[in-house]
Amino acid sequence: MKKTSKIAGVILAGGKNARIGGKSKAFIQLNDKSFLTIITSILEQLFNDIIIVTNNPSEYTALKNNYSIITDKIKGIGPLGGINAALYHCSAEAIFVVPCDMPYLKKEVIEKVIEVYNKSDCDAMIPRMGSFIEPLHAIYKKTTLNILQSFINETRDYRIRGFLKLINVQYMEMEDNELNRKAFTNINTHEDFERISA
DSSP states (O other): OOOBSSEEEEEEOOSGGGEETTEEGGGOEETTEEHHHHHHHHHTTTBSOEEEEOSOGGGGTTOOSOOEEEOOSSTTSTHHHHHHHHHHHOOSSEEEEEETTOTTOOHHHHHHHHHHHHTOOOSEEEEEETTEEOTTSEEEEGGGHHHHHHHHHHOSOOOHHHHHTTSOEEEEEOOOSHHHHHHTOOOOSHHHHHHHHO
16 A cells, blocks of 8 residues: 555554653553554554654654654643644644554554545544444544534543544444454553563
């Protein structure tokens, strides 16, 4: 698959849950590479534009790549704040969103999401395995920005699922297998990290 300018790759690297032991998850090392390096190396193969959303932009000033480093426009509301900031900032038609703590991201899985999205007219393309959905490994159209901002301004419930009820979501059915489960694995605790690095 050729790189696209139609969709921007977005890494969510901010928020209270983006750190383990005071260290940003983006810079945790796995097999001598940081999570950020692992994730960006995949996204760079697929997207011309990469955006990193973080509440600590100074941590990313040493990056030599031409990434856009931005902060949440509305802080303290979790991943929706990052999605909102990325949609506001991007010039692409849509964004592919992934958190900084998903080091087993698979290029093949993202390509499938893009392929199905390109054949649809949905507002968001979200993978689903059985009853499990992964809204942070998904594509969101820029045209949803106004709906998202209204949702944020009018509610104190900042869960992504609430926003999804307001837009045209297409769920991409995925086989429940080890490859896909691993691709969606988040590292939230020391125990999670010890388990994957064992």
